[in-house]
Amino acid sequence: xxxxTTPLGIxxxxxxxxxxxxxxxxxxxxxxxxxxxxxxxxxxxxQSIDTTGLEPMAHPLTLSNRxxxxxPTPGMxxxxxxxxxxxxxxxxxxxxxxxxxxxx
Amino acid sequence: MSINHASAGDLxxxxxxxxxxxxxxxxxxxxxxxxxxxxxxxxxxxxEVFADEARTAAAATDQALAAGNPVGPLAGVPIAVxxxxxxxxxxxxxxxxxxxxxxxxxxxxxxxxxTTAGAILIGKTNMDEFAMxxxxxxxxWGAVRNPWDTSAVPGGSSGGSAAAVAANLCAAALGSDTxxxxxxxxxxxxxxxxxxxxxxISRYGLVxxxxxxxxxxPLTHSVRDAALLYQCMAGDDVHDSTCAPRPxxxxxxxxxxxxxxxxxxxxxxxxxxxxxxxxxxxxxxIEHFKSMGAEIVEIELPLTDVGISTYxxxxxxxACSNLARFDGIRYGHRTKAKSAVELFDLYAQSRAEGFGSxxxxxxxxxxxxxxxxxYDAYYRRALQIRRLIKQEFDRxxxxxxxxxxxTSPTAAFSIGxxxxxxxxxxxxxxxxxxNIAGICGISLPAGFDESSGRQLPVGIQLQAQAFEESxxxxxxxxxxxAQGPRAHLPTTAA
Numbered sequence: 364x365x366x367x368t369t370p371l372g373i374x375x376x377x378x379x380x381x382x383x384x385x386x387x388x389x390x391x392x393x394x395x396x397x398x399x400x401x402x403x404x405x406x407x408x409x410q411s412i413d414t415t416g417l418e419p420m421a422h423p424l425t426l427s428n429r430x431x432x433x434x435p436t437p438g439m440x441x442x443x444x445x446x447x448x449x450x451x452x453x454x455x456x457x458x459x460x461x462x463x464x465x466x467x
Numbered sequence: 468m469s470i471n472h473a474s475a476g477d478l479x480x481x482x483x484x485x486x487x488x489x490x491x492x493x494x495x496x497x498x499x500x501x502x503x504x505x506x507x508x509x510x511x512x513x514x515e516v517f518a519d520e521a522r523t524a525a526a527a528t529d530q531a532l533a534a535g536n537p538v539g540p541l542a543g544v545p546i547a548v549x550x551x552x553x554x555x556x557x558x559x560x561x562x563x564x565x566x567x568x569x570x571x572x573x574x575x576x577x578x579x580x581x582t583t584a585g586a587i588l589i590g591k592t593n594m595d596e597f598a599m600x601x602x603x604x605x606x607x608w609g610a611v612r613n614p615w616d617t618s619a620v621p622g623g624s625s626g627g628s629a630a631a632v633a634a635n636l637c638a639a640a641l642g643s644d645t646x647x648x649x650x651x652x653x654x655x656x657x658x659x660x661x662x663x664x665x666x667x668i669s670r671y672g673l674v675x676x677x678x679x680x681x682x683x684x685p686l687t688h689s690v691r692d693a694a695l696l697y698q699c700m701a702g703d704d705v706h707d708s709t710c711a712p713r714p715x716x717x718x719x720x721x722x723x724x725x726x727x728x729x730x731x732x733x734x735x736x737x738x739x740x741x742x743x744x745x746x747x748x749x750x751x752x753i754e755h756f757k758s759m760g761a762e763i764v765e766i767e768l769p770l771t772d773v774g775i776s777t778y779x780x781x782x783x784x785x786a787c788s789n790l791a792r793f794d795g796i797r798y799g800h801r802t803k804a805k806s807a808v809e810l811f812d813l814y815a816q817s818r819a820e821g822f823g824s825x826x827x828x829x830x831x832x833x834x835x836x837x838x839x840x841x842y843d844a845y846y847r848r849a850l851q852i853r854r855l856i857k858q859e860f861d862r863x864x865x866x867x868x869x870x871x872x873x874t875s876p877t878a879a880f881s882i883g884x885x886x887x888x889x890x891x892x893x894x895x896x897x898x899x900x901x902n903i904a905g906i907c908g909i910s911l912p913a914g915f916d917e918s919s920g921r922q923l924p925v926g927i928q929l930q931a932q933a934f935e936e937s938x939x940x941x942x943x944x945x946x947x948x949a950q951g952p953r954a955h956l957p958t959t960a961a
Contacts, residue, residue, distance in 0.1 A: 417852075
């Protein structure tokens with residue numbers, strides 16, 4: 364009945380790699396597909412458990428929306444934050460052109 | 468009550484010796500550094516050693532003591548840090564090529580608290596890449612080896628920290644535990660590994676893997692050491708809104724006060740498929756607890772074997788979100804491929820080059836279970852089952868104070884011995900539910916498996932209800948007293 368039982372085809376693996384922003388070479392896809400199918404078929408056991416009416420539990424704490432005091436604190440120096448950047452120009456990060464027209 | 472000093476090599480004894488002038492911080496540190504020089508090429512426990520900075524800090528401690536200045540509760544003790552906890556000194560790589568040259572502009576809160584208490588950072592330890600693994604074989608800087616047998620894994624993901632403590636290359640170490648990554652390597656290396664409750668210790672500066680599961684904790688020579696480090700690190704933090712605003716008991720000073728009566732729960736589900744030496748270790752622990760007057764009660768945790776499935780939905784889902792930040796823009800590896808002219812290709816190529824295969828597998832799995840059409844069937848359902856697992860523990864803790872069982876179903880396996888990802892995931896069958904429910908757990912040395920002709924440590928695990936760390940540590944300490952000091956490696960403990 365559920366989508367979870369649909370077999371994971373090679374096109375789906377390719378699509379997930381794209382969503383995950385991973386340039387996985389074509390020749391590595393079949394092995395990855397096999398491993399994911401094995402893991403997913405194990406995980407399939409979750410479908411047999413009755414979860415009717417159960418509130419999803421996102422984390423174990425009972426806290427929610429904790430707010431910090433609204434007082435300014437010093438930020439980190441820009442030079443420290445840029446030290447790890449692969450490409451910079453002045454106080455800026457260098458990235459490829461974002462708007463290229465047709466794009467995936 | 469007489470206090471049984473845990474064992475030579477433990478952090479508290481060293482701290483006392485330095486304070487009492489029986490040794491100096493610098494002399495003690497030089498001993499550790501000499502052992503690292505000799506042992507690390509064989510073990511690969513450390514990725515980086517801060518010899519110069521540590522010697523400067525040790526000399527400063529000695530000067531403070533000589534001048535009669537007040538010093539902290541960890542003055543002069545060298546501590547190793549898992550390489551996913553950020554430090555201003557050295558690099559923080561998560562044992563991944565994508566962070567090969569990353570230098571943090573800040574210290575994690577736990578680093579601040581430990582160094583404020585006087586601890587000396589001796590170096591950064593190797594781990595499974597991004598803490599994803601149970602063997603330290605996915606470390607980009609080579610596999611870590613078990614000091615008890617260098618053909619065996621140390622466990623993971625905090626395997627470098629566990630190996631460093633077991634080989635006496637540091638007084639104690641920090642690890643992180645998302646599904647067993649402190650407790651399992653502690654068991655496989657014959658030391659103590661403590662995962663506090665979710666929210667007990669700030670994660671500010673811990674590189675995030677599974678944000679609803681991750682917890683920092685100590686790997687130590689003794690329960691006493693674990694209690695002291697825990698006490699120095701625990702408590703609310705303005706930098707981490709997921710850190711619980713609850714008081715922390717000074718358990719290091721009340722540790723010897725064993726509860727007058729307590730109940731030890733034995734889940735029937737924890738007793739199948741274990742190595743005989745592991746079951747024997749649990750049986751010995753039961754006898755120890757009986758002899759101290761504890762009540763042993765059978766309990767049911769029927770969802771034990773659903774834990775791995777639940778975990779391998781929730782943890783990869785959170786990981787694929789957390790690891791989205793590694794995109795080759797602000798920090799980390801950026802591809803040099805000429806073909807990556809568009810932003811998408813820069814991201815995808817940098818990530819494919821920088822992440823190892825297990826990390827890519829988990830990102831793929833997480834992305835899949837969160838993708839349109841699958842979210843309800845996998846992710847939402849796993850979160851509902853998480854609620855069931857939590858309820859099951861709540862019911863169990865009505866009948867007992869701690870839950871006793873194995874930490875890992877087996878002792879350490881051979882390097883290269885587990886090639887199937889799913890088989891590797893099964894190593895954590897007894898540890899993942901602790902994180903899923905957010906409760907606390909500790910692994911304690913419990914003898915050896917000698918069935919292979921080699922002497923490999925096994926561990927037992929005690930789990931307690933969320934925020935019952937003091938009770939857990941006191942009962943763990945009582946077990947440790949009954950069991951006697953942990954066995955040291957004949958070759959490396961000198």
